[in-house]
Amino acid sequence: MQTTYKTRAGPDRQSPCMSTRFDTKIAVLLREDLEPWQRLNVTAFLVSGLGTQLPELIGAPYEDADDVPYLPMFRQPVLVFQGTKEVLKAAHARALTRALPRAVFTSDLFATGHDEANRAAVRAVGTADLDLVGLSVHGPRNAVDKVLKGARMHP
Numbered sequence: 725m726q727t728t729y730k731t732r733a734g735p736d737r738q739s740p741c742m743s744t745r746f747d748t749k750i751a752v753l754l755r756e757d758l759e760p761w762q763r764l765n766v767t768a769f770l771v772s773g774l775g776t777q778l779p780e781l782i783g784a785p786y787e788d789a790d791d792v793p794y795l796p797m798f799r800q801p802v803l804v805f806q807g808t809k810e811v812l813k814a815a816h817a818r819a820l821t822r823a824l825p826r827a828v829f830t831s832d833l834f835a836t837g838h839d840e841a842n843r844a845a846v847r848a849v850g851t852a853d854l855d856l857v858g859l860s861v862h863g864p865r866n867a868v869d870k871v872l873k874g875a876r877m878h879p
Contacts, residue, residue, distance in 0.1 A: 746800045749868040750774060750781065753815050753875050755857045756806040762857070763878070766829045770860035771802055773827030778862060805875040812856045818871040819861050820851070829858035 752767050775782055775798065783799035807815070819826045832845040832855065846854070861871055 744800075747865065748800070748863060749865045750798060750800060750802045750860070750862050751805060751868050751872060752802060752858065752860045753805045753807060753812055753872060754878065755809055755812050757809075758857055762834065766858035767802075767804060769829055769833075770827045770858050771798070774798075774825060774860055774862050777825055781862065804878040805872055806878045807875040809856075811874040812859060814873070815861075815871050815875065816854070816856055816859055818873070819859065822863065822867050822871065824861045824863040824867060824871065826862075827860045828854060828856055831855040831857050 750771070752770050754763050754766060758766065781798050781800070782796050785796045786794035788794070816826075816828065828846065830846055830849065832849070833842050834857075836842050836845050849855075861868055863871075
């Protein structure tokens, strides 16, 4: 049986901290042929977009026992998936039809060096022709599950 986000076993399923079931889901879908450093980079970029447009996803700031403050983070887990180029393209289309908040990362962004160049690279390509390597989405659990059809949990 292939492991999916619904069947994944492990200590995270047993943790009392993970017993909360959120009404929404934050998910990142990565193209399966990315190098490890690319997977991390793409994931970081993609989730940053969700936090800027959906402030309700951000929890309260952190503070340690010595009163040192830390930045707030998402208030719920980010689930990371992988799939083929075709799975990613289909997920993107489904996210668009459901009008879910989303961020994209295209292969062209690996060759750019700053934010303005990133935006220009995406702007230069039509929606159907984007060479997607990553997608992040947020929305109701069921809608996000439908967007991710065919994807599997990142190992």
